[in-house]
Amino acid sequence: MSQFALEVKALTKTIGKKTIVDDVSFQVERGEIFGLLGPNGAGKTTIIRMIVSLINRTGGTVLINGHDLDDSFTEAMNELGAIVENPEFYKYLSGYKNLKHYARMALSDISEERINEVTELVGLENAINDKVRTYSLGMRQRLGVAQAILHKPSILILDEPTNGLDPQGIREFRDYLRLLASQGTSVLVSSHLLSEMQLMCDRFAIIEKGKLIHISSMHDNETSEARKVKTIEVELSNPTLASKLLTEHMTDVKVTSSKGTRLTLSVRKEQIPMINKLFVENDIDVFEILNVKATLEDRFLEITNKDKKEQMV
Structure with missing residues (x-):
């Protein structure tokens, strides 16, 4: 078993002569929630899409629970759960039947007990037999998490998971992620909501113009x-x-x-x-x-403004 749930080494993406992601490296420890922060267009979503193999890498290495995506693709992907953009389901089927359908496609056997376990974990036990078309956005997000962790991945990757959720939904979603982390599942989450990331994450990295410019513990966000x-x-x-x-x-x-x-x-x-x-x-x-106390927003602005000043010198 690898020491890290996720290792990203020298990740690079170029399109033509333009570098979208430039030599990014970081590690996600077991049972931690790791945040990717950065302004729109910084490269966060591109990094996530390369990690989950939705787009090709120009360079770099991705290891998921020790499995190299290039050498052990099937094993690596079996250790991964992800929600990129909004989760999609068969809306005319119930939440349970959607999970059952996904379970049939999984590489490993997923028992009825496991479906019931994740349903309870995300708080959908009272609505799991209702058709998904009746679900609120928050309920669909929770069903998405249930689907993503059904096969017990080492790491869950989320890109802007709280988009469109109301404050109650955001808080519930945050609580589910903290519970997952306490049970050993690592989480990599990208978001522009700095106040939520401060409450949610253990560590964070700041991406700007495709470069990783800072990485630290959330509890050490002061100079x-x-x-x-x-x-x-x-x-x-x-x-x-x-x-x-x-x-x-x-x-x-x-x-x-x-x-x-x-x-x-x-x-x-x-x-x-x-x-x-x-x-x-x-x-x-x-x-x-x-x-x-200094907020994550204060620290974010301090770091990004400092980086801009250094580039101007």
Whole structure:
């Protein structure tokens, strides 16, 4: 058994003289949700289509659970489940009959128990005997996941899986993916919804203009400099006086915004008690001090803007 559910090495795609994907390499560990981030046209979908063999690679290697797509295509594809774009079904058949039809086409035997198991996993047990044409978009997405994991793949690959879902559907879908990951199935997911990716993923890679420009853990989405400087939000009785005091006594503390009774400050951790003491000694009531965490959107913009500046130098 391979250490990784998916390994992508030097993946490249050129069309004519244009390079769509340029020497991209990454690995997806077992039981993790790995996100591909990037603006529209960055090459995310092209990468996914090459991994699932919907389009040919110009160069590079793809290994799925240790099986090389070039040398062991059947074995590799049997370790893979995927939803690229919207899942399609026979709408005049029930969800159960669609799964049964897919089970008959699988390389390995799929038992009735397995069909019932995945049906329950994605929360469709009460609707599995209804015709698919009666399903909502969210239900069809869940049926798609059931179909994709029916044969117990090592990795599930999803391209923009939450497109068109309402907030409730997105949350349910995210919960299903976390449950899958906890049971050992790896997930590679591409999306432009950064807030959802932050809640969903363990690690992420940023693709821009076909290149992989950054890869890190979702829990490490701050730069080393950002760890030294924190953003806090303070609610107090006299924000105008508070700003004046900071300007006079703590010149290295930056007031980044002021809204109503709240100030947003850029500070070092050790300065927070001194700031609180300064306010209290000057008869300013401090109602709340909150730590403002950097979002994935902040990190994404920081990285992509930095990459653009470096290219201009």
